[in-house]
Amino acid sequence: xxxxxxxxxxxxxxxxxxxxxxxxxxxxxxxxxxxxxxxxxxxxxxxxxxxxxxxxxxxxxxxxxxxxxxxxxxxxxxxxxxxxxxxxxxxxxxxxxxxxxxxxxxxxxxxxxxxxxxxxxxxxxxxxxxxxxxxxxxxxxxxxxxxxxxxxxxxxxxxxxxxxxxxxxxxxxxxxxxxxxxxxxxxxxxxxxxxxxxxxxxxxxxxxxxxxxxxxxxxxxxxxxxxxxxxxxxxxxxxxxxxxxxxxxxxxxxxxxxxxxxxxxxxxxxxxxxxxxxxxxxxxxxxxxxxxxxxxxxxxxxxxxxxxxxxxxxxxxxxxxxxxxxxxxxxxxxxxxxxxxxxxxxxxxxxxxxxxxxxxxxxxxxxx
Amino acid sequence: xxxxxxxxxxxxxxxxxxxxxxxxxxxxxxxxxxxxxxxxxxxxxxxxxxxxxxxxxxxxxxxxxxxxxxxxxxxxxxxxxxxxxxxxxxxxxxxxxxxxxxxxxxxxxxxxxxxxxxxxxxxxxxxxxxxxxxxxxxxxxxxxxxxxxxxxxxxxxxxxxxxxxxxxxxxxxxxxxxxxxxxxxxxxxxxxxxxxxxxxxxxxxxxxxxxxxxxxxxxxxxxxxxxxxxxxxxxxxxxxxxxxxxxxxxxxxxxxxxxxxxxxx
Numbered sequence: 001x002x003x004x005x006x007x008x009x010x011x012x013x014x015x016x017x018x019x020x021x022x023x024x025x026x027x028x029x030x031x032x033x034x035x036x037x038x039x040x041x042x043x044x045x046x047x048x049x050x051x052x053x054x055x056x057x058x059x060x061x062x063x064x065x066x067x068x069x070x071x072x073x074x075x076x077x078x079x080x081x082x083x084x085x086x087x088x089x090x091x092x093x094x095x096x097x098x099x100x101x102x103x104x105x106x107x108x109x110x111x112x113x114x115x116x117x118x119x120x121x122x123x124x125x126x127x128x129x130x131x132x133x134x135x136x137x138x139x140x141x142x143x144x145x146x147x148x149x150x151x152x153x154x155x156x157x158x159x160x161x162x163x164x165x166x167x168x169x170x171x172x173x174x175x176x177x178x179x180x181x182x183x184x185x186x187x188x189x190x191x192x193x194x195x196x197x198x199x200x201x202x203x204x205x206x207x208x209x210x211x212x213x214x215x216x217x218x219x220x221x222x223x224x225x226x227x228x229x230x231x232x233x234x235x236x237x238x239x240x241x242x243x244x245x246x247x248x249x250x251x252x253x254x255x256x257x258x259x260x261x262x263x264x265x266x267x268x269x270x271x272x273x274x275x276x277x278x279x280x281x282x283x284x285x286x287x288x289x290x291x292x293x294x295x296x297x298x299x300x301x302x303x304x305x306x307x308x309x310x311x312x313x314x315x316x317x318x319x320x321x322x323x324x325x326x327x328x329x330x331x332x333x334x335x336x337x338x339x340x341x342x343x344x345x346x347x348x349x350x351x352x353x354x355x356x357x358x359x360x361x362x363x364x365x366x367x368x
Numbered sequence: 369x370x371x372x373x374x375x376x377x378x379x380x381x382x383x384x385x386x387x388x389x390x391x392x393x394x395x396x397x398x399x400x401x402x403x404x405x406x407x408x409x410x411x412x413x414x415x416x417x418x419x420x421x422x423x424x425x426x427x428x429x430x431x432x433x434x435x436x437x438x439x440x441x442x443x444x445x446x447x448x449x450x451x452x453x454x455x456x457x458x459x460x461x462x463x464x465x466x467x468x469x470x471x472x473x474x475x476x477x478x479x480x481x482x483x484x485x486x487x488x489x490x491x492x493x494x495x496x497x498x499x500x501x502x503x504x505x506x507x508x509x510x511x512x513x514x515x516x517x518x519x520x521x522x523x524x525x526x527x528x529x530x531x532x533x534x535x536x537x538x539x540x541x542x543x544x545x546x547x548x549x550x551x552x553x554x555x556x557x558x559x560x561x562x563x564x565x566x567x568x569x570x571x572x573x574x575x576x577x578x579x580x581x582x583x584x585x586x587x588x589x590x591x592x593x594x595x596x597x598x599x600x601x602x603x604x605x606x607x608x609x610x611x612x613x614x615x616x617x618x619x620x621x622x623x624x625x626x627x628x629x630x631x632x633x
Contacts, residue, residue, distance in 0.1 A: 273466065275422075275427055276459065276534075277467075277478060278454075279425055279427060279458075279459035279544075280459075280478060280479055280482050280534075281451040281452065281453075281481065281538075282481035282482055282489075283448075285486070286481045286489055286490065289489070289490050289492075290478050294467045294469045295467075295468075295469070297469070
């Protein structure tokens, strides 16, 4: 809606940008954080390779090295280095934080990273992160490559499935599929209703709408953040061990996940039909029914089937803690080391997941 | 059609709209549209034409000013009162804005939503006489046999005719048409414009229509209003629209179309 002449003339030069002062502070904060990470990892690696002994006289492990770093001094040093870089940026080139806040215009010829201090800094930072990660996660390549025989029992069992649990496994597989189905089915109406309140384009019109939006989003993100395993434990205490607890646990998780997926679809709709229906004098519910819902039904169906697929996979783990399904008989066999029977159950689960995946892909292909 | 002196259909007083991003889409626009008039609004893209139309039925809330439609203050109306006023204003869009997955007939029926009972409309169970009327509206735009098709199975020109049938179904007294033929093949433009003209001539509906093509403007407009940067820069008959006014509206660089007379002197 702007006149093109005002947009080209009205764009301020980067130096005169009134936001530059704020941008400078953000850039400094980013720089100091990056430099802090950099020096932390340098000291970490130095300590790890110095063969240093801890207070007990033993060689310290990477975990204990984390405890020995000079956090305070390094923070001060990074602050000084960050300020220094900002001050001398015309000699050293733009700092990473500055480059992040002020991406170069399209007309600027990009300088290869090997020619800038920023480029070298970031490259070294990535390299340092990799080596630090190697030490912290205690990667042991040699053991990985030479000690396979220790696991051969398990692998042999998995590829030689025993028929002892086949019958019980099949029955519980049916329970697993239905468990996932019921969790999805219960989740659909709840998620459908709340997804409209979680869509920004429908709620930004009024203060009440924005409050509802934020509340629904907060509850949704919380219930999504809590692992289904934890929900299962809650519902096992609530309704007792068994598949229903599993249904409830997956239900909570599915509602949150579906609200998120559904509401994203609602946010992506074409506003044209919504305007057209509003223009006829229709009320809010009629606008939803005629302007919004017809546009979101196909993606909703597609996501629901996808969710069922995910629920089948998740219900295996839910069964580990007593939430019903095939996981319920899998866990004790893992604990007892009955690898042949574990192999049978794992193959059953794999076959089901594979079949669900193909099925859901085919259906979604047809709907959208 | 009434025989008395034409009354005022729309009166716009000092209308201004500033969008939240600071763009001034309309500034101090005042207009009057007589009942039964076919008013064409012209101007460059971004001159405020669409905003003006959407302020009249309050799809957009104006920042300042007043709009009266058939004597009712639209700018002061809220909730149910606003929805009742909207039922008097049919709207036709550049992108047709049909519900693509619904049948053509249901799209036409949705024109009556503002007047139909809530529960029945949510269940999409419209009374038989409404369905009959919707079929008649489709017949009117020459699509009587396409009622069962899905809306997106139709061509662009046919979809716009469905949109006209939807507006007709609404039985409004005012039609707001926002670039109704801009996304259509040039060969189809007159066929759609003739249907809108028929709403004006045969049904006595007042029409406010935004257009780009000079030949369409000269063929259909009773009167012309031109916007530039959100201000009215020309108001008058289509016959006074010449090369000079064309440049005033579209800017000095614009090339007047061959069909326009040079300004005298």
